[in-house]
Amino acid sequence: MSDIVQTTAVSSAEERPQPRLVKMVRFGVGEKPTAAISIATALAVATLWWLVAELDLVPHLFLPRPGEVLTQVGVLYYDGYAGASLSEHIFASLFRIVLAASIAIAAGIPLGLLMGLNRWAKGILDTPIEFYWPLPPLSYLPLMIIWLGIGETSKITLLVLAMFAPICLSAQAGVRSLPIERVNAARSLGARPLELFTDIVLPSALPEILTGVRIAVGIGWGTLVAAELIASTRGIGFMIMSAAQFLATDVVFVGIGIIAICAFAFSAAIRFIEAVLVPWKGKL
């Protein structure tokens, strides 16, 4: 007896290793890190590009070498392109998309929540949204240009329209997935309608809304570049289009690279916001 007691006492006094921390296993990818895999994939693609270009498997006109594209970045940075500096082109594109995204978010979230809550709002707004939302934005760009001119207004309106629908629809979906107990609990704790909206409905819908914003920003980049291809003298899309006409493939590559980096940065920012605002997502 005393032996056993002593053994336990001694073993517990021994230095314990740092315990292994565990988490609930989640379904799907969840929070498992994917960054290393993504970086490896990027490196593999770059190597493949370099190989294909070096071995001349594709005519040089179609596929410049990685080194040339890098040099071209420097050239564009110092000399600019088509009468504007590189940063002016980037800034023009960023300005359009940030402004349009802000307007789309500021309008889409409240209207979407309202449509999820109110029969009249849903009935009235459903018709125009369901009508225009499936249309490819470029199909009504000519109309925008006729109505609003060739300037910034038509491009930003186009972007706002393209980005508004996914945000609005996701906000509606967020309201629909709101558990009724949560609302009942708040009402029996004395929540007034406005408090119900700000304290219960909005936070409950936030995960869905953020997913909608991510989709909207993706659509926004696609639409932006397309709009700049057609009607612009500034912006990354314009730079790509104009370079393509002169068969300057390396400039086209630089343009695509810049868009990719910007879009990736936006996406990462939204994911960061998601991690800060809805750490409870999918856990309860």
Add this chain to the structure above:
Amino acid sequence: MLKVDHASVFFAARDGRTVHALDRVSFEIPESGFVVALGASGCGKSTLLNAIAGFLPLSDGAIILDGRPVRGPGADRGVVFQKDALLPWKTVVDNVALGLKFAGVSKSERRARAHELLRLVGLDEFAKALPYELSGGMRQRVGIARALATEPDILLMDEPFGALDSLTRDQMQELLISIWYRTAKRIFFITHSIEEALFLGTQVLVMSPRPGRVVARFDLDFVRRFAATGDARSIKLSTEFASLREEIRAILHRAEDFRSAA
């Protein structure tokens, strides 16, 4: 006084039939009454509670609270849900303080009050945790603290201790009794457990399903006896307690047999 008068509820089932969930249920909760509804699963207990809370309109009948018919939910009736309905983005202490926030209490004051209640239910250590970091029983206790925070004069509790282990359950029962005895709150309490019903209720309503109706009522004073003596064991072991337990068991079984025979 809360008066439930011939309350009936019919639901539309999805296949087009109607479900008669509540059939002319009548009872009263007097000042400092502790009414317990007891019955098998599906006999309409939650339906009855939802109607009293104001979440569900009645098909027929009336619910009168202090002379006024119940029209919707309100802070005068605190609800503890069968499934905890905590806000996943708020910490435990802010969940408890939610009702005080709606009442316009200042942040520091409601935090202090919430901490006090968390101490009462034994969760003060977890004040800063998020609900998903708690066990089911702990979440349920947070739900109880939240309902108590606004000091409603009626507490509506839907199987609040169903998810607790028997030890915690005993502690929570005694805690609830002491709160009830000190504050003279009216309580409407739902349970599956005959013992729990007998121990807690000043009145026990035994319900039977399809349609949900009250088949027997008992006026009891075990809970007052406990509040006076603090001795749960001798009450639960008394012959009076045991014979009532068997009587209610027989009623519930009869209702069950009757239903399966029909």
